[in-house]
Amino acid sequence: MSKFKKPDSKRKIELDKKADDIFAYKTTIISAILAGIFLINSLLFNGNFVSIIYGDILLLEIFDAIFKIMVIILFFFFMTISLGNYKELTGKPVTWKDIVGLFILSIIQSVLNAVVFGFSMIGLIFIIIYLYLIQER
């Protein structure tokens, strides 16, 4: 009985693996595209090319800072997801070196604004701790 079933289960495993790979690849590319969108937004807002602030409206200044922080954090978050899946497809684990590299590339986007820099730093550290805690041991 098992002699007849073996090729089917092997094929099923192969198909499952292929489906997993396709899913991982799709996640890699979609996350990378999303990270790219946030990188462009970060260039526009954190590079001070676009601003929503006019006059001395404090609420707009707060909203502007929150938007800049969120853009950096989301760039880091999606890049981490994309890189994690990419590494999985290549069969290698994500190292601390990769995370630190992404962290630096994210945080330097806020170099023109001390407030955004401070809060982005806190946000990125929080995400790193979160990702570290949820990973399988």
Add this chain to the structure above:
Amino acid sequence: MKKRNFKILIILFISSGILLSLWTLPISNGAATEIVSVFGESPNINGEIDTDLDEWEEVEFTKLYLKTSPTDSGLPIDFKAIQDKDHLYFLIQYNLEIEEDPNGFIAILISNSSSTQLEYFEDAKIVNISTENYSFNDYYINKSIFSLDSNTDGKGAGMVIIGDELEFTYEFSLPTSSSESDDRDVMLEYNSEFAFNISQGIDPLFPEGIRRSTQILIEIQEPKTKPPFDIDALVMGLVISVFSINGVLYGFYIYRIVLLKKKIKRIRS
């Protein structure tokens, strides 16, 4: 006898009080006007406004009124103040009826502080127009006595144009750095406010010849030093560098993903 002594004491006390109050009376009529000095190009102090060089163009005129008494409507004058690194410049222009005397003077009395009380005015720069020529003199004031300062610090010039009216123009340059000042000049220090009295008269006798006056307050601004590099260019360079690095690495990462897809397809086939 005792009563008499007491009366004398009272009279002495009252009279000394009156004298003291006279001494501390402001020498101008009305409250001092706050003027904001603006940094600009140094004008040529010659009594003429050179429009080709856009002299005095950086700042708007302030209307001031030289008054003989607090109830007087006053003589309207147009006033400008410009500052550069070492000098504070004043421009004063006013018109008089053609029947009036074409001679006269403008005196800038300088207080050693922002106080407008008489005893604090220690320096005077005076331009006197006489028979269409002008003279500039620097005076030292001690207890309302004007003494000619042997070292003339600053510059002044004046001109009268006789047309339908008498059009007077006065220009002054007051040093704000120690290089051009001596002990008998008020040192106009940066970031300090000083009171100035602008007085007008005909006969160059001081202070008796002063007819009308007004007071202004000006804070001497510290010149802004230019940074050794262009901050805007530095910021732009930083933004371009940061996002270029990010962009190049992101592009390389996308390229690696595309390569990976091909690799996966090759393995699967």
